Amino acid sequence: MTAPAFLPSHIVPADGMATWSAPDATRPTVPLDPLLPVQVVERRGDWALALCSNGWSAWVDGRLLLSIPHRPPAAGQPPARTADPRPLLGAVESELGRYRRLVEELLAGRLDGESFGEQSRGMRVGVVVDGGAVWLYDARHERWCYCDGVSLETYAVTAGPSARSGEGETPDAQDSRGSRDSRDSAESPGGSPAEAYQAYEAAPADGPPHSPTRLGDFR
Numbered sequence: 001m002t003a004p005a006f007l008p009s010h011i012v013p014a015d016g017m018a019t020w021s022a023p024d025a026t027r028p029t030v031p032l033d034p035l036l037p038v039q040v041v042e043r044r045g046d047w048a049l050a051l052c053s054n055g056w057s058a059w060v061d062g063r064l065l066l067s068i069p070h071r072p073p074a075a076g077q078p079p080a081r082t083a084d085p086r087p088l089l090g091a092v093e094s095e096l097g098r099y100r101r102l103v104e105e106l107l108a109g110r111l112d113g114e115s116f117g118e119q120s121r122g123m124r125v126g127v128v129v130d131g132g133a134v135w136l137y138d139a140r141h142e143r144w145c146y147c148d149g150v151s152l153e154t155y156a157v158t159a160g161p162s163a164r165s166g167e168g169e170t171p172d173a174q175d176s177r178g179s180r181d182s183r184d185s186a187e188s189p190g191g192s193p194a195e196a197y198q199a200y201e202a203a204p205a206d207g208p209p210h211s212p213t214r215l216g217d218f219r
Contacts, residue, residue: 006053008037010065017065019058023047025160029058040065046141046161061161063143063154085152088136088145095125095139 016034021027023044032038038050040062048062102120105111111119126137126144134147135155142162146155 006051007039008053008068009040010038010048010050010067012036012038012050013064013066017060019050019060021058023059023161023163032058032060037068038065045163047163061157063141063157063161083152085134085136085145085147085149088138088152089134089147091140092125092127092136095123096127099123099125 012032012035014034017032019029019032021029032050032052036052038052038060040048041051041057042049043062046061046063047059048065049057050060050065051057099120102111102116106113106116124137124139126135128135132149134149136145136147136152137143137158138145142159143157144155145152147153
């Protein structure tokens with residue numbers, strides 16, 4: 001029986017990456033070489049099982065892998081690009097607006113300090129704007145994202161990989177869902193912050209192709 005052909009789907013970041021024998025950060029193994037092609041054969045939340053061309057496989061932080069396009073764009077079609085930044089921008093705007101409303105209710109006396117603390121517990125918002133560049137904190141995926149106004153890429157992760165979402169879903173299903181969600185958000189109008197926030201919450205946990213940079217915790 002002929003073994004299935006190795007079809008790389010991602011590339012290891014330029015500085016290499018750590019691996020684990022299981023989706024568990026306490027079981028490290030041999031790191032992967034920089035720019036090594038790998039095939040993602042399984043995902044569990046942030047974790048990805050990376051298969052190498054020699055048949056060896058290990059678990060990695062899938063958020064840091066660089067995606068390889070499956071095929072060039074057809075003639076007359078625009079080239080594929082990374083994730084549309086508008087859903088995350090809308091999510092940040094919505095969460096900041098919610099916090100401002102709580103502050104206004106607190107200062108107006110309609111909310112006491114205890115209730116304010118309870119209703120704001122768990123809220124995490126981060127945004128830095130510098131001209132055309134913006135850094136946004138993606139609380140759902142525990143990462144900072146960089147946006148140049150057109151595309152959105154992972155800039156740094158703030159916590160280790162988690163298996164809290166996406167478990168049991170095949171890479172093909174995740175890739176097709178991710179492509180569909182990116183296309184829908186790119187074709188739709190801006191919409192309200194609430195609509196953008198709903199689209200963001202419905203997005204797959206594996207997200208778009210990511211930058212290889214891991215620069216630490218910005219919280």
